[in-house]
Amino acid sequence: MPKHEVIVYSSTGCPYCEKVKSYLKEKGIEFEERNASIHKEYFEQLKERKIFGTPATFINGKLVLGFQEKKFIKLLGLSEEDKPVSSAPPQPESEESIFQPVNEKILEEVYDFVTIGGGPAGASAAVYAARGKLKTLVIDKAPKAGTLAITHKIANYPGVREEVTGLELLTRMQAQAKDFGAEFVRSTVLSVDFSNEIKMIEVAEGTIKAKSVFIAVGAKAPSSKINGEEEFTGRGVSYCSTCDAAFYQDQVVAVVGDNDEAIHEAETLAKYCKTVKLLIPTEQLKGETDLSPLEDNPKVEIYRRHRVREITGTDSVEKLVVLNDKKEVETWNVDGIFLYLGGMKPGTDFLNRAVMRDEEGYVIVDDHLRTNVDGVFAGGDARRTPIKQAVISAADGAIAALSAEQHVNKRSKLRPQYS
Known part of the structure; x- marks a missing residue:
């Protein structure tokens, strides 16, 4: 197997980062990990490249955002059947060993x-x-x-x-x-x-x-995505505040969802961001979700019956096209969007x-x-x-x-x- 230069930018507590690292280890691919939540220089390196999320993997200089197995296979010259070549013994409680x-x-x-x-x-x-x-x-x-x-x-x-x-x-x-x-x-x-x-x-x-x-x-x-979601994943579209909240210090973000996870993530993001716009697509939240922790938070704006139609920008997310509760189309300026849609x-x-x-x-x-x-x-x-x-x-x-x-x-x- 040819030698590749692989760099994984990660964050502490990021499950997708663990998935990328486990995959590379399974395939016997050596890589350098750069934890952006521990080392400020790595965090700044991502921001300079207009990358606002982890994991971000560079394979011979080419970027793969998130966990995309097909891209890993193509850039690493692997096949679906490739077996691990690493001589390191498996850990007793890893998915690979089970x-x-x-x-x-x-x-x-x-x-x-x-x-x-x-x-x-x-x-x-x-x-x-x-x-x-x-x-x-x-x-x-x-x-x-x-x-x-x-x-x-x-x-x-x-x-x-x-x-x-x-x-x-x-x-x-x-x-x-x-x-x-x-x-x-x-x-x-x-x-x-x-x-x-x-x-x-x-x-x-x-x-x-x-x-x-x-x-x-x-x-x-469901497989359907918001227009622009896939294009800007890792460049303003995120699914995990633990992974990416620090990238939005003193910025404006939107959180979309009607479940407990969306409320919890909005609360976490409010500790970092200047403004958190919570868009609830429906009138009522799912299950026993409690909105009260956000209602008195001055950094959080709550919008019921608001839906995101499109995510736009140049190199990263800049605007959202939103259908408001009166069925009118609005354009909002945001720096990022966190999606927790059910269905x-x-x-x-x-x-x-x-x-x-x-x-x-x-x-x-x-x-x-x-x-x-x-x-x-x-x-x-x-x-x-x-x-x-x-x-x-x-x-x-x-x-x-x-x-x-x-x-x-x-x-x-x-x-x-x-x-």
Whole structure:
């Protein structure tokens, strides 16, 4: 493999930065890290280039903003199948050491329990299933791309007193399940056949067989973007205040969203910025989101029923085209915009008609998370919940695993795990 000059500008606490660094390490690519939140000179280097976000990776002088695997492959001369060449031993609780490729042994096995999705629901289910002596397999196509994995800070997960990144919390769950004997593979589920007692799960490498299945694929954001969003990502468009707030010291930014994350991020940005314009696309906030911390903040301006139509600028973000609450178009001068738009939909299209789903794709389940097909369960963001939280998804995983244990061992009732 040819030698490349790779420089990664990062920030402390940035999950996307960790994703870039992990990818480069996995591929055996040496790189120089420049932490812009610790070293002011690196921060200034980015600003001079009109780059207002991390990660910013330079490969032989060419810039890649954020985590863009296709660009990394092209600029580094890699292929999708390239394996790591680094001789460094994997860390015991890294995603690389937990998830393995699908091999012939896995395809020959009939598993007691297979969870499709390795997020908080799937990982929690794997803990309970493996500890309950079920031969357990977890399939995930992108272990670092789920909602929890890209959450930059978790401070309210029961039993975890310190603040951790979502990826760190998720990796702990997965490692615990692996300690109990669960196996983890990285692959994409193409289709399923639940018509027989042994369930068939088609992946690119072949067919995985299971006595019971837990659908824990989570939810994903719609693919549509605001005009100008992709063009200015890293140049004024951001998704993480922990990563990028310092770039906007004494400047004007907009925060767009109607959920708790948007409110929290606006509160954080107000500590740095001259003005934070909070645009709430709807009249009401989602769930139990509390707006009161911002209502008395002199740096925060709140605009309900305002939507961003377009993001414009030359080298970086300069203006927003906004549709106001009177359906009038306005142009606002801003230095940056932070996006926390909802609209999450369950990623269940691969199921087709294998189980019953509602009009939005959520799997229909009962109190034990059983679907209409015997031996198939669903939970987390794949089903309708009152509110989307990691702890709720983890609880779903526990219920599904205990229900699966009952099904596999043909018990008359659920058997709890006390000790």
